[in-house]
Structure formats: structure tokens, C-alpha cells
Amino acid sequence: MNGYEHSDPFDEGMLPVSSIHRLHYEQYGNPDGKPVVYLHGGPGGHTQKSNTAYFNPDIYRVVLFDQRGTGKSQPAPEIRENTTPNLVADIEALRVHLNIPKWHLVYGGSWGSTLALLYAQAYPDVVVSLLVLGIFTTRKLEMDWFRGPIGATTIFPEAFETFVNHLPPEERGDLTGNYYKRLTSDDHATRVAAAREWNRWDLSIGSLTTNEETFRPLDDEAWSVPHAVLEAHYGMNDFWLEDGQILKEENLAKIRHIPATIIQGRYDMVCPPRTAWELHKGLPKSRLIWIPGAGHTPQEPGTRMKLLEACDYHASQDFGM
Known part of the structure; x- marks a missing residue:
């Protein structure tokens, strides 16, 4: 399965988020669909239209944006006013700007998984479900x-x-x-x-x-x-971040009510698989999908197939909204 084909974005724009930074964002799919925000990797990566392939355009309202200092966001590259708390706050600012009451799905891979988890811990009432892959929580042992x-x-x-x-x-x-x-x-x-x-x-x-x-x-x-x-x-x-901050008991407790899918390549050389296991054990409403014969990139065939299946699963669920 190659994924879904999307038309051009039905909306795009620039959102000022500081005295320096403006975020470029694009929206695809169904304007009245279930909102999903795609959090790219890095830090320093960016989004592209092909990132929409995981999401059924008849069901999802897909929001892509480039984080501060990257991609089409301005200025790039820029390290001033560019911190993890800034990026987490930007996700919330974008939700408010787009008049989205709640994210049906927050999707993030690698560094994007870091932001997805931090955002959910900061704003647990506006995250209905999570899909994270190649889990990275910034601990010293991971680095x-x-x-x-x-x-x-x-x-x-x-x-x-x-x-x-x-x-x-x-x-x-x-x-x-x-x-x-x-x-x-x-x-x-x-x-x-x-x-x-x-x-x-x-x-x-x-x-x-x-x-x-x-x-x-x-x-x-x-x-x-x-x-x-x-x-x-x-x-x-x-x-x-403090070392181990995301996986601390008190922080995991904030998101234990959120259904989550965790996808991890068994032979990930960038993000050690033990982190995915520890996250799964800390979230009782999570399911962990191991990808045998896969590393870190989501483009490996086994990983891509499971991501498509997982996004379809989340699309089919209401999760009590």
C-alpha cells in the first residue's frame, strides 16, 4: 500500500508566534474531518506534501507545519527564540488559530514523538489520541x-x-x-x-x-x-528538558487516559528501542507495534505499512469524543 493521494492544500498561511518567528502551515483533506497534526522530526526537519500519505483525505483534516527556523517557516535557519517550550507552545497556538477544538490525532516520529508527548502532557484535554514512532525522549542514555x-x-x-x-x-x-x-x-x-x-x-x-x-x-x-x-x-x-522528564511517573500520569499507538523499528540505531518499551509500560491505553527488520526511518516498507494501518485505525475510532 503506497498511501493516500491528496489534492493541493485547501488552506495555507503564516502564523506569527514570536517577535522573530512565523510558522508556515498547510491544511489538506477534509475541512470538516477529524483534525490530525503532523509533527516532523529533527530538530531541523520540515514537512512536505508526501507526509499526508498516511491520512485518508475523506476522513482526516491534515495539518502540516514547519517548526521554528526550518522549512518554509521564517526566518530559517534561526536559533534565537527557538527552544522546546517554544515549539510546544506553537502547536497550541496553531490549534487555536485554526479554531480546532481538539486534535483527534497528534502524530509524531523521532523528534516529532518528543513534541507529541510533551504537547499531550502540557495540554492533555485537547489531545484525543496519539500515534508516535521511533520514540525519542532526549534522555542522556538515548544520546x-x-x-x-x-x-x-x-x-x-x-x-x-x-x-x-x-x-x-x-x-x-x-x-x-x-x-x-x-x-x-x-x-x-x-x-x-x-x-x-x-x-x-x-x-x-x-x-x-x-x-x-x-x-x-x-x-x-x-x-x-x-x-x-x-x-x-x-x-x-x-x-x-530534565533528564528523563517525559517518562517521569507524574508526567506519564497526565496522559494515561489518552489512547496511543507506539510504532518502533526493532533495529532502530537512532532511537534505542528500549525507550518505546518503557513508554508502553507507562501508558496502559497504549499498544506497541514492533517492526521486525526495520530501523529508524518511516520509509522502510514494514514501518510504512503499519503506519498506514495505524492511521486508518485511529480514523475509525471516536475515542469517546
Whole structure:
């Protein structure tokens, strides 16, 4: 199943959310349908029309938007006034702007799952259901898995060595900090070169298999630079969250009433699968779907099929609205 075909957006616009930032948003599908907000990954990713493929246009009112400093949102890239609490507040500002009483579904993958969970914890009364995949809760143990000494770096040593070797030996003790210096340099060539290597590591471990097409985004400066800059910016600031904040008992208690679908690639090298398991155990109304033979990207066939099935399932449910 390839997914659903959508017509052009029935609405799009720019929403001012700070003295600096304006968010680009688009709406697809049925204007009177069940509202779903799609939260993209990153930090530093962006949305595109193909993201609508998971949602039946006869049933869903699909809201896409680019987070601060990325995609068509302005300005990009921009790290000022760009924090996790800002992004969570932006989702609520968009809901209010669009006159949506409640989100029937909040959908987020990877960094998008972080925002989906944080948003639901902050505004539990306006989230009817959740669908999250490739679960990321920003814990130190997850970051150590992703870019530290105990996880993916031991499984992809040659790719990690390429990532490390972009820096001179004396700077390799603080990879994120010294990449960040280059990514925020006044020199354009320095920023672009650092972004390519930063993102090359991400792409190297994102799926079970790679080919030339996997790395094609590295040639797209409009994607590569914002993605790297924002990802490093958030990492440098510990995502503005306490370690383990999302999975704390008191925070999970706020969303235990919300039906949730959790989808996780069994061999995810970006976000360790144990986090999905811990989230599932903390949410009694959740169902966890493991995808055997899949990594992190939602484009892997097994993951894509289950995402389509899950979105159809959520479309068929009223969840007591």
C-alpha cells in the first residue's frame, strides 16, 4: 500500500508566534474531518506534501507545519527564540488559530514523538489520541546510544570515524560542541561542510540499508544546514528538558487516559528501542507495534505499512469524543 493521494492544500498561511518567528502551515483533506497534526522530526526537519500519505483525505483534516527556523517557516535557519517550550507552545497556538477544538490525532516520529508527548502532557484535554514512532525522549542514555560510546557508534564504526575525523584531534573530546561552533560560524563554507558531515552520520544509521539515494539530501543545502544547526542547537542545550522528564511517573500520569499507538523499528540505531518499551509500560491505553527488520526511518516498507494501518485505525475510532 503506497498511501493516500491528496489534492493541493485547501488552506495555507503564516502564523506569527514570536517577535522573530512565523510558522508556515498547510491544511489538506477534509475541512470538516477529524483534525490530525503532523509533527516532523529533527530538530531541523520540515514537512512536505508526501507526509499526508498516511491520512485518508475523506476522513482526516491534515495539518502540516514547519517548526521554528526550518522549512518554509521564517526566518530559517534561526536559533534565537527557538527552544522546546517554544515549539510546544506553537502547536497550541496553531490549534487555536485554526479554531480546532481538539486534535483527534497528534502524530509524531523521532523528534516529532518528543513534541507529541510533551504537547499531550502540557495540554492533555485537547489531545484525543496519539500515534508516535521511533520514540525519542532526549534522555542522556538515548544520546549516548545515538552519538556516544555505547550504541550505534559501536555498530557503525567506519561511519562514526568519518564523522569524528571532520574535527581536528584536539577537538574530538566534545563532538557536539565543536561541530556547533562550525555550524554557527560566520563563514558559509565552514557551515556547509560541517552540516554535510553532521547529517552524513544521521543518514548512515537511519535505515537498515543505504545507497546513493540515502545521501542525496546532503546536496540540498536548504535542508542540510537548518537540520544540522537546529539539531546541534537543541543538543547543546539538553533540549531544555530534565533528564528523563517525559517518562517521569507524574508526567506519564497526565496522559494515561489518552489512547496511543507506539510504532518502533526493532533495529532502530537512532532511537534505542528500549525507550518505546518503557513508554508502553507507562501508558496502559497504549499498544506497541514492533517492526521486525526495520530501523529508524518511516520509509522502510514494514514501518510504512503499519503506519498506514495505524492511521486508518485511529480514523475509525471516536475515542469517546
